[in-house]
Amino acid sequence: MTLIPQNFLKQVASSYGVSDTELEVLSKALLEGESIATIATQLKLKPETVRKRLGETYRKFQILGKGPGKMAKLQQLLVALYQEQSQSEEFLPQTAEPKTSSLISRQDWNAAPDVETFYGRTKELSQLSQWTLTNRCRLVALLGMGGMGKTTLAVKFAKQNADKFDFVIWRSLRQKIPLRSILTDLIQFLSPQPLSNFEDIETGISQLMEILRSNRCLLVLDDVEMILSCQDLAGYYGDGFTDYGKFIQRIAEEPHQSCLILASSEKLKDLGQLEGQKVRSLQVIGSEEISQKILAERGFVVSKDWVSLIERYGCNPLAVKIISGMVQELYAGQVGDFIKNTLLMGDVRSLLDQPFQRLSVAEKELMYWLALEQQPINLSQLQEKILFPLSASELLEIVGSLGRRSLIEKSQKQGQIYFSLQPVVMKYAIEQFVYQVDEELVRLIKNQDLEGIRLLKLYPLEPSENSKKHYSILDLVMNRLRSRLFTNARGLNLAIKRLEESLSNLQEQFFEGEYITQNLENIISAIH
Structure with a gap:
């Protein structure tokens, strides 16, 4: 028997992802010192079921080796954790809440933004829960234009469900971090003991995959578009970042119990080939509900003018925040005056500067055609109008690339697919064309x-x-x-x-x- 309190054991076991049935067996073995045969009799289980549940518990605590020595190793680990908590609580004021288990130390939020206010997205959160928790998807991509709230949604989901994972780790690729650095960082955080440095990327990916098989981890990579090629068709990796393709493919295809969430304004070119039961993508689009709540928070009454303006900006939450601030500061809250006196304001324009600069020449020229049309157009109509030499397959590839960037919208009419631009994207493209x-x-x-x-x-x-x-x-x-x-x-x-x-x-x-x-x-x- 060991002197670890039952409530502490339950708390720690939960943070390591140990199930209630596994905890029941562990308590009998660890706290009461019962043998496998006795536990099987008391719980009316087969001895092999007891061994299996203990085996799963050892795996989740990352206790390696064979034979009866594993229980001793687990006991040492739990005693050390309990003593660490007890010592830390001695220095807490009487009114302070005792520290919980090492759960917080098993979460690394790094550059994840604080989400103080969160509106709506009930459907999206439910879908992410279904894919990630119920279906155990290995890879989920959050896609959409800048400002739509991909990062906010990812933070909200990850923090709501952090207790369902052994580890949660968040990293941003905004600084164009090489895969080797990301792998080293992840392995150091996720591994309970130092692993040998890997010489090649494949070995590093294999080390991480082993950890993801042994633990239930939630990994989030934000700003993925930053490692993709610029001024090329969308979704191709930039120079020095092609190894990410191997990493993501292995995450998607190999069996493990973890989940990688990617947040990107561009869809990876090979993601379509990987999508299936274990790989999903969610398009994060504008939300009228969120837009109206932003306006209400700022004291605006949502009039017809506001509804019209929200629609012009594609119900983009960040764009609505920006323009509502401008209406307050520059137009004394008179949204009608704002509508009359501006085509596209500077701060909103900056939302589209980066994605537009990333376009290839062919994509820009097709964007200009869609903007000048100012109404939905199908591919055959486009091909008749454009003068630069472009085959039907090339045109289809460019349109697909713009779709991966979330810059065009599709509609169906009389059995044909029509393409158009969101009003705010159309305005931006017209401004660029005129310039x-x-x-x-x-x-x-x-x-x-x-x-x-x-x-x-x-x-x-x-x-x-x-x-x-x-x-x-x-x-x-x-x-x-x-x-x-x-x-x-x-x-x-x-x-x-x-x-x-x-x-x-x-x-x-x-x-x-x-x-x-x-x-x-x-x-x-x-x-x-």
Whole structure:
């Protein structure tokens, strides 16, 4: 018999993931000193069932070896834990709560943000519980645009369910951490005894996999998009990070009792091939419920104008926080004035700067087409409009890449799939397009730079009287150009002269299917 209190044993066993039936057997063996045969008789079990439950208990406490010495090792471990707790409690004030077991030391939240206020997401939390706790999924990916609340959701779920895991560990890849460093970090935290340093990545992954098989661990990797390639199609690993592909594949395919949660604004290219019963992905989308609660917390009454504005920003919680702050500070709470006086505000624009900068050239040019359309369009319609050479399979690949970035939306009409942009993404893409077209025009007017013209060749600038669209792209381009070059009559006349010269030079050449000549004619007409 040992002098470990029953309540302490129960507390520690729970933190190590020992089940009630395993604890019942352990208590008989450890606290009462009963033999396997006696325990089997008392609990009306087969001796092999008792041995199996004790074996599971040894495994969860990471007691290695064979034979009766394992019970002695477990007893030593528990006595040490009990003495450590008892000594720490001697120094606590009388009113202080005694320390719990080593559960807190078995959780490492690292850079996980504090979640003081959490709204909604009941359905998402329930789905994560189903996959992670009930179905025992090995890998779950949380995907969505920046600001949607992937990180907040992951923190909330992990903290709500930390007691159901032996270990919880959170790491962010924002600083582009190599896999070797992550593996070393995880192994050092999760292993009860030092393991030999691994020479190659495969050995390190194997060491971690052994720990994940022996323990019920919840690992969370946030900001996964940071290790993915930039200015390439979405979901491919960047230089120096391809080993993460092997790591994630082994987590997904090999049997173990742990779960890895990935939070990313880009879906890994190979995740689709891995998805199944043990690998799931959850798209974290905008929430009108959360958006309205954010407004209510800030003292706003949710009017029709607010509902309209929330929808324009895709019910993105972070965007709603930003714009509600601006309405308070800059517009005295008058949301109607805010709507009239802005297209896209700076702080909201910054939410899309990073994902847009990560796009490949082909993705940006397709985004411009979707933005200029300002309405859903199917692939065959897109292929008819675009001028740069692109096969149907290439177009499908680019659209798929934008989907992995959560930048496009799909809808179905009469059996066909249509693609469009969220209103806030469309506004951003239009702003970027107008800025780039303006730069091309300035170079053309100042330097007669026909070689630097691309967007003016590939996209039409329709006059507002010919367009039924909400935004007239030509008007937006002209407004920007006027503010830069047409500040006096001399500048205006010079611009007209240079553009007419460029148009004349272009008309002498043969430009089949290109929009440049019509665009210049429309711009010259708009100046007059």
